[in-house]
Amino acid sequence: MRLHTRGILLTGAVTVGALWSALPAAAAAAPVAALVGDQPGEAGPDLLFLPNIDDDAGVCRERARALVEGAVDRESANDEAFWEKRAELEKEPDREKAEAEWAELVRTHRWEQNKTDRDLAACDDAADDVVNGGDDEADLGRFRTRAWAGAPASASGRLTVPAQDAGRIRLFVHRPDGSAPRGWEAIGPETRLTAQELRRGVELGVEGRDVVRDTARWDGRTRVTLTVTADGASSSAVLTLRQAPVLTQLNTASVQEVLRAGTDEGDTYAQAFVKELDAALPAGGVRRPSRALDTKGDTWAQDAFEPGYVSVPGRNGRPHGMRVLITSVNDDRRIATRTAFTELAGHDVAAVHIGHVPDVDENSSYDSMGNLETVPPSPGNPHGRVVIGGDGLAPGPSGPAPEMLAFLRAQGMQDPVSLDTSWLTIGHVDEFVQFLPAPGSRLGRRAVVADPQAGLALLREVRAKGHGADPLHGGLPELEWPYDGRIDQRSVDAFLADAQFTGTNERAAERIDADLAVLKAKTGLTGAEIVRVPALFTARSLDYAMLETEIRGMQDGPEKDAKQRQLEAMRDAVAEIPGTANGLVLNGGHYVAPKPYGPVVDGKDVFAEAVTAAFRGTGYQVSYVDDLISAHVGEGEIHCATNTLRDVFGPAARWWRER
Structure with missing residues (x-):
């Protein structure tokens, strides 16, 4: 034939x-x-x-909104019943029986709460x-x-x-x-x-x-x-x-639209952030203001879904296909993910729900989509590779959901690479690495990587210049409660004398170097393609603050002493200065970074100066946007608070040429 x-x-x-x-x-x-x-x-x-x-028929969006609205009371009742049952199990004298019933309760509850998500995904052409x-x-x-x-x-x-x-x-x-x-x-x-x-x-x-x-x-x-x-x-x-397989979009593709969470009326911090963000977009070739999504109060637009696409050869010689929004299986993001169906899915835009049966002790943060990035193409990886954080890619509580891993591997094009993000409080790869297009370079891209050793070195330089008594965070606006307590306002000297702080950064540097070794081995990255930007991490996360508050309310004694030792031993990291590696890549050599609020010497923020110089060396201009209260104090940054739709149907969409 x-x-x-x-x-x-x-x-x-x-x-x-x-x-x-x-x-x-x-x-x-x-x-x-x-x-x-x-x-x-x-x-x-x-x-x-x-x-x-x-x-394309345009029949699903209104149905989706009705489904989401109708789910509120049912899911609230499910949650109430769930916590009541948990309280009962805590009184069960047979602990083995209680643990078995608890595990089953967790799985059953998740399945019931995801009924609406399955119904949303059931409507399409x-x-x-x-x-x-x-x-x-x-x-x-x-x-x-x-x-x-x-x-x-x-x-x-x-x-x-x-x-x-x-x-x-x-x-x-x-x-x-x-x-x-x-x-x-x-x-x-x-x-x-x-x-x-x-x-x-x-x-x-x-x-x-x-x-x-x-x-x-x-x-x-x-x-x-x-x-x-x-x-x-x-x-x-x-x-x-x-x-056609589902491929995740690349940061090296041109931005067409920037997405973010909607702001509440009266939230002046969030509104100021949006105003600065939108002002920075035109220089990066994005003509439209950022688009607000109704994420029901969830700030983290990046974590709700990962944009992808499918394509086949079109009759006009161009790839033909549709976007595919891969929604997070993290139950903490469940409500926010539904915006993919209620506001974005439609003509040539699809959304996918991936069912997940949870492990009782899993770290669900690993399943937020800020923990999924894509390394651009390299020799042997013509479509790039997905990068996921966790504690290995083995199924279970130490890494991403096995159903998500099975989905990503099933596409057969962007074999996932595991990075260790267990050293971070949140545990997302976008906290310390992302990728820039670099036309004309060997690989056509570079990696932006947070460098805590460089951050410590900057602090020592500040001290050597006689500014050790100055606050580490210079130029802060007037902070109201509770933000005045969330921003550590100690001096440079105090930070450098804090063994927990320096130890956290030294540990972070070791783990980042280990992750870079993995990227070099599996994606062709070399040292010449790494743009290191100074960063500082701290163990004083929201978890730290809650434990510290608990200790203050305890009576003196062995139990309080044990809690205090636990507090002092904490080393899991979160950004101390707003993390500039956690920014937004725009078009034409433009990058939007969070304003770092580093020490001010001779009227200049030393961290902003160093970051600007690092990007300038790779042909990029940096715009700084203040996300201190809108995102940073919530343990995220600009990349976490935004999402992007990029031009995915250019020449790179022809996956069938190399498979």
Whole structure:
């Protein structure tokens, strides 16, 4: 059998003559049992098709909003029942029984609370068997039967897919004179191609009904079999298909839109942050102000979802596809993630919910999407590699959810790399590393990395210049309660004399260097491609503050002493000065960093000066935005508080060229 893809000849397993050897001579000469793909030859031997999970029909958004609104009371009641049951289990004398019931309660509760998320994800263009307009039609993978002009009146054709794939894809036949919308009729078990259709050739379409989630269940490959019967004889032809993988977007792609959480009326700090952020965007080629999302009070837009995309060869030579927003499985982000369905999903934008059965003791922070970044392409990794923080990529409480890892690995293009982020209080990779486009460089990008040793060195220089008695945080605005207590206002000398502070930074530096060694080994990064920016970390996190408050309320004695030793032993890190590696990469060599509020010497912030110089060395200009109260005191920065939609359908979207 010979298959044609835009004039490129592909060879199947058998020839037309062999297929039709049992037919009468007149029939045997005709290439009748053939399926022909309709994609450029660069696509390879498979017909590539999309998971058709966007909402070109425009029917899901209002439904999503109603589902979310209707879930509030039910989920609140579920939470109340959950905590009541936990209180009961705490009184259970049989601890083994109580722990088993607690584990089951956690899993059951999460499943119940995610019912709305499953319902949200169930609405998309592939949820019905109708082609919902021209945009939906454009998302079909198209192929056809080759015309058999001499088909006898008895001829008929049947199209089938493997039984296990019947629920994964849907086939359509184009019958312009039929009653189906736009002439596309869903193919069912009883559908037959008529002799007349076989004579002229028939156009067919295919859509995926979901993304590939786990290769143990499905790897995205399937096949369509055309069986033609005429005058009592039958033969078949097969066309192999592959569903497009979901790829995460790259920081090196141009920004099209900046997203953020909405601000509450009267929140002057958040409103001031937005005003400064929006003022910085035009210089970086972003003409529209940042877009506010209704995240229901969740500040961290980055953590709610990771933007990705799917693409196939388009008829105009450009990739055709849709964005795919991969929502977080962190239950703390559950409400915020729903904005992907209620405000963003629609025409050429899909959202995906990945179900997760939680481990009782898991660190759910590892499942926030600020803990997922993508290293741009390098030799051997033409589509880049996903980077995830945790304590290894083994399933369980020490790393990301196994369902998320299975999903990422199932795409087969951006094999995840594990970085150790267990040394951080929050534990996200964006707290210390991200990537800049660097046109003309060896890899076309550089890594921006927080450098606590450089931060300590700056403090020692400040002290050597006679400014050790000055506050570490210079130029602070007037701080109201409780922020005056959240910003450590000790002097440079006091910080340098604090063994917990210096120890935290020395430990952070060691762990960052170890993570860089992993990136160098697995992504081709070299020292020449690393932009080190001075940083300072502290163990005085919100967890530290809560433990300190608890200790203050305790009576003197061994228990209080033990708690005090626990407090002094803390070394897990969070940014002391706003972390400039945790910023926003814009277009044309522009970067938005949080204002560091470092020591001021001769009227200049020494950290801002050093950061600006580090970026200037790689051709970047830095704009500083004050996120001290809007984000930093909540243990995040500008990158955490924003998200971006980038140009994902340029040349880099042609994943099929290198696979």
